[in-house]
Amino acid sequence: MNPEPTRLLRDAFGCFMTGVTVVTTIDETGAPRGFTANSFSSVSLDPPLLLISISNRSANLSAYTSGRGFAVNVLSEGQKAISNVFARPSEDRFTSVDWQAGPYGSPVIAGGSAWFDCSLERAIEAGDHTILIGRVEDFDASTAPGLGYCRGAYVTPAAAALSAEHGPRVVLAAIVEHEGRVLLLDDGAGGVKLPEMRVGQGGARGAFDRLIAETGTDATPGLVYAIYDDTERGLQFIVHLCPAATDAHKAGAFVALTEAAMTDTTDPAQQVMLRRFAAEYRQGNYGQYVGSHVAGEIRPFAKG
The missing domain is CATH 2.30.110.10 (Electron Transport, Fmn-binding Protein; Chain A)
Known part of the structure; x- marks a missing residue:
């Protein structure tokens, strides 16, 4: 199928x-x-x-x-x-x-x-x-x-009204991958992070286009790899797998997912996600994570 x-x-x-x-x-x-x-x-x-x-x-x-x-x-x-x-x-x-x-x-x-x-x-x-x-x-x-x-995530009428009043708090992030290496950016705090962009009035597509433009890569949007809520920061993250045809870039660096590289990822949720991606890349099968920044479930699907 x-x-x-x-x-x-x-x-x-x-x-x-x-x-x-x-x-x-x-x-x-x-x-x-x-x-x-x-x-x-x-x-x-x-x-x-x-x-x-x-x-x-x-x-x-x-x-x-x-x-x-x-x-x-x-x-x-x-x-x-x-x-x-x-x-x-x-x-x-x-x-x-x-x-x-x-x-x-x-x-x-x-x-x-x-x-x-x-x-x-x-x-x-x-x-x-x-x-x-x-x-x-x-x-x-x-x-x-x-x-x-x-x-x-759960939604209540009060939360929905607050979200409508203050605008979306959705962040797109990208695992930009080329030949097993992933683009990581300086997070400004001594570590690294995935490229990410807050969704604004231009919608998700506009945010994604801006994100890719800022990295200077030729990545294209792929599978939705993770959807999770960071309840501590009041943000929702949608993470795409984004294959890149080349390693061209103007921000960050393509990094092999060694233990040292993943330890340098300061966001604990992104660190866990990159560890999972490294294992799934070797296996050739991926899953979609749904939950929060601390707990959730992985729904497997075949590599597309």
């Missing part, structure tokens, strides 16, 4: 903000089950139907596909911790959560923006996920603002 459409879809979907939900059910033993999902959508008003999707690799798949129904809990902006609990493997995700059985029987989490208790209308296999269509049997909503998710 050509990996390019898959990569493009993944990157495109990561650019949109989605609501964060926890989908719950009761398994055949009577135990509560749940997972964090942002694939929640309305299907029909008459009858009232909605859908979510669950990975076919989920250990709880059978509980949802053969159970009586499920509940969609729309989390509020203060429930990031609950989202994280249900997004990670755990023996019992419900021990630290205030919940009760909904009118139709599935667990309803307290303090959310809304909940929908549904009977299972249909389960449809679709690629590597199964779509669950539920008929809404009962629901409730509160005035609590909802929790969103965009580009690997």
